[in-house]
Amino acid sequence: MVVEYEDSLEESSYSAAAHEPQDTARLAINASRQDDLADIIFLANNRRVTDMVASMPHPFTLEDAKALVKRSEAGHMGNTLFAIRMKNTGRFIGAIGYAPSMEDGGACHLGYWIGEPFWGQGYATEAAHAMVDFAFSDGGISTLTASCHVNNPASRRVLEKCGFQFREQSKMRMSGNSGLVNVDRFSLTRSTWKALKAWGQAA
Template sequence: MAEFGPELFQTKNGKIITLRACCGQDVDAFLHFQPQIAKETHFTMQMVGKIPDREKIKNDWEINYQDKINLRLGAFYNDDMVGQLAFFPFTPVHPWTHHIGKFGMMILKDYWGQGLGRKMLEIMIPHAKSVDIKKIEAMVRTTNERGVKLYQSLGFNNEGIRKKAALIEKNFLDEYFIAKFLDKYRSNNWVPKTLETHNLILRPICANDASDIFDYARNPKISRYTLWDTHKNIADTLIYIDEVFDNYDHHIPDSWGITLKNSDKVIGTIGCFWANQSVPSMELGYALREDYWGQGLITEAAKIVMDFVFKHYNLLRLQARCHIDNHASAKVIEKIGMIREGTHRYILKCKNELWDMHYYALTKHDWLSLQK
């Protein structure tokens, strides 16, 4: 079962909820929670008088805890469980369905409308992406109007109706089959060409790279002079990856994942985005894990990216900029042949500071001269 938390969440009425992955020690809290859910609503599969076996639940949870895909997220007020979301792989396990995940969620009525369900779903979705799930599915009763509205607001679509899905107190209830697609990086989408240097492979980024990128993007030393903020959690990284996929959809090479030749682990990113398409000109940007600084790797990557974009996009200009105190980045830019055009004072506000920035550029004429 995936690890998560603890993370604190404040409901709309001010209660502080602890969100964390459940373990075997939480079984008693669940057994107190389950009968309350069964009495309050028919929207779940919990039944009054049908009490789950304690040892079986504990054993199942402990087994699932070892599975990176499973996530059993508990919501606790003080020591009482007030909500739970279970995310798990499609069953039965089959090679053709390993891309699908399913979930179920239940919350005590006192906590409906307090933002708790949305919060748990917002934790689940990035987790699903991080374990390479492409589609999330669930069944929701058609009478659960509040739930249907919540799922729709988070991008779930109704794919059909399961007629007479449940018979409760002599009444047949229908269920919506809802689903959300997660992977925008499909094999038929454009991706930048894989590039190779003496030490590196620069390849398209994919959803599986989230944990590698988060591992360095959470380091404040990496983001000290970047225009993006330190990643607080893997959800921030997945938002970034979605932005990369959007760039790919528009044939923009921003970004490549930087890997060493003997490993597929992403240790940094590098890419170019349009600065002015009418010229045409692009801007170069990059980031690298701290433990690979000072080895010339970014310079090596930047040179091949520079050559690629001048050839592939027929650029007239490639530019770069860096904070005036970011001497290491300035050194990289100068090593690949870019010329400093000047320093813009108070050119932008970033991280609550006014930044002075050095601006560099290389024209097509300059670049052709470097090829001789």
Template sequence: MLTTIDLYQALPVLETERLRLRPVRTEDAADIYAYTKDEETARYVSWHAHKSLTDSEQFVEHILRQYEQGNPAPWAIEDKANGRVIGTIDFIKVSFEQQQAELGYALSRDYWGKGLMPEAAARLVQYGFETLGLERMQARCFVANDGSARVMEKIGMTFEGISRSALFVKERFWDLKIYAITRSDYEGK
């Protein structure tokens, strides 16, 4: 049985028509800073906007340590057209024992509204069911984050409800919408 350590120490490259999902590299820090410094991009995620390139360099170093230790860490979302890293996507939680994972993602505001996040998320869902053998994948978003909720719906996830005061970040508790897709949902689509 595949373990979390196996997955993250050898994170595979996944391709879509317009995107390449690949491990984050040291040289990605400037591209990551380009979108993580944007307050609007950081509005509905668990992290604060980066204040300097150093913040993004430290973030990249943290990701690389997570890979080395076999802990969950994101794929870089690379735009094939220009080679830039425009976001990240990951299984923020994965349990091979329970055959479940939770997706998380962030995308540069410059790329919103172009169908890129559903494209990346659909590829990760495909990988989860077809390669990892998962039974269920879920994603959560801040209640007010309509864009993220639309991504979840576009990839076949079903709204399951609202988890109240489910996340404490940015000095307060937040309610989260929960969406999920099961193997039978995926195979029946």
């Protein structure tokens, strides 16, 4: 599910002017819009989703959805948030992005979520591959970190498929349940990403 594009390991393959990740086989990854609000609320106001995403409140309100759209519209390299859409219909099915994390020493932290009706179909992996490629291709980001709830093996598999390496287990405060939970923490360096891309192209 890795996004294929020519000369993917060259510094020039994505410029800083490339504001969105490349589309995947099934997904478009771009800015959220006002006409996504109904889908955002429907999918995000779900305890099974918010309990697994540190920054998502529950209940997830219209104001929360508007804030998600606003952040997506204002994104820039190093701190960005995108909608995950079905490429054939344009429907919003989730969100993905990265931002500096104080818990990870300022390294950019990858986060994502997919609405429950779309679980188990490989969309998170497809979107995460595209986002990792986007983050590293301009050369401005040296390390991505990520974390997942210890009771979320599906998310752990997504990170492992993208080349992330387990670092440690620790506590993280979750907005959805206002408590501390155990999470597995992962990281991926740009040099490891480049090596994996080169290996994949040679295979």
